[in-house]
Amino acid sequence: MRLSSFRLPRITQNMLWGRKMSESAGKVLSEGKTKIVRETKDRNIVLLEFKDSITALDGEKKDVLKGKSVVNSQISAHFFKLLAKKGVPTHFVEFVEPNMMKVKKLKMLPVEIVCRNIAAGHLVKNFPVKEGTPLNPPVVEFYLKDDARHDPMLNEDHFVILGIASRDEVKKIKELTLKTNKILSEYLKSKNLVLVDFKIEVGRGEDGKIYVGDEINGDSMRIWEAGTNKILDKDVYRKGASMEDVMNTYIQLYQKLLGKTPPI
Numbered sequence: 001m002r003l004s005s006f007r008l009p010r011i012t013q014n015m016l017w018g019r020k021m022s023e024s025a026g027k028v029l030s031e032g033k034t035k036i037v038r039e040t041k042d043r044n045i046v047l048l049e050f051k052d053s054i055t056a057l058d059g060e061k062k063d064v065l066k067g068k069s070v071v072n073s074q075i076s077a078h079f080f081k082l083l084a085k086k087g088v089p090t091h092f093v094e095f096v097e098p099n100m101m102k103v104k105k106l107k108m109l110p111v112e113i114v115c116r117n118i119a120a121g122h123l124v125k126n127f128p129v130k131e132g133t134p135l136n137p138p139v140v141e142f143y144l145k146d147d148a149r150h151d152p153m154l155n156e157d158h159f160v161i162l163g164i165a166s167r168d169e170v171k172k173i174k175e176l177t178l179k180t181n182k183i184l185s186e187y188l189k190s191k192n193l194v195l196v197d198f199k200i201e202v203g204r205g206e207d208g209k210i211y212v213g214d215e216i217n218g219d220s221m222r223i224w225e226a227g228t229n230k231i232l233d234k235d236v237y238r239k240g241a242s243m244e245d246v247m248n249t250y251i252q253l254y255q256k257l258l259g260k261t262p263p264i
């Protein structure tokens with residue numbers, strides 16, 4: 001047996017990584033398609049444990065990619081640290097090896113906020129715009145998280161009528177999204193990458209303020225290599241690439257962002 005393929009039994013791993021065992025032992029508060037939310041001893045802090053699963057088409061297409069949780073949790077932590085440094089309020093507290101983030105517990109708003117710099121995906125499917133068209137100023141869209149209704153698009157009036165957020169909060173969310181876009185776009189540009197679009201989720205902290213929550217990584221962004229437009233995100237999976245190619249894409253993005261090989 002090659003040493004690299006040797007794995008300790010899970011229980012022994014947990015005993016060795018005492019921290020991981022205590023961190024991940026908390027009660028499961030919820031489990032989604034790609035993450036598990038666990039409580040911690042602090043009622044205002046939760047642990048987001050990333051899973052090795054990958055899904056598309058509202059969960060109709062799903063697979064397991066070993067090591068994806070490590071890659072995506074670290075990329076998320078990397079982006080959240082950058083946003084915090086630049087003054088964006090986020091839920092991020094600290095990264096917990098090997099695939100978790102300790103975060104402020106938020107009351108999540110049931111919405112996804114999409115920000116687009118270049119036309120792709122749903123925009124091209126639903127509107128008369130050609131893929132690759134630059135969008136200046138960037139387009140911000142809101143969607144209700146409701147799988148059964150296929151996530152309908154929302155405007156400011158819908159937020160108010162559905163009791164999701166006030167007009168002031170919607171304004172604040174849009175400002176947060178555009179600030180996040182500027183920071184991420186400039187950062188990615190410095191790495192010879194183009195931020196085509198991304199999705200964030202937000203929630204209210206115990207202080208009532210709006211924070212950027214959830215995750216920011218190749219599952220929630222479209223990133224192209226500058227010059228070649230090579231896709232470096234989950235679109236390779238949506239477009240039907242082999243699992244090996246999909247995992248290699250996540251790894252390439254990690255290498256370009258963190259400048260090292262992921263520990264998987």
Ligand SMILES: Nc1ncnc2c1ncn2[C@@H]1O[C@H](COP(=O)(O)OP(=O)(O)OP(=O)(O)O)[C@@H](O)[C@H]1O
Nearest residue numbers: 031032033034035037091103104105106108213214
């Ligand atoms: N700081 C936070 N506090 C509490 N919940 C959070 C926080 N950040 C993210 N979440 C929630 O954790 C869950 C993460 O799970 P995951 O992303 O796997 O869900 P999902 O499959 O996308 O489904 P859904 O998001 O519809 O629940 C999401 O419901 C997300 O809104």
Ligand SMILES: [Mg+2]
Nearest residue numbers: 032033034214
């Ligand atoms: Mg999710």
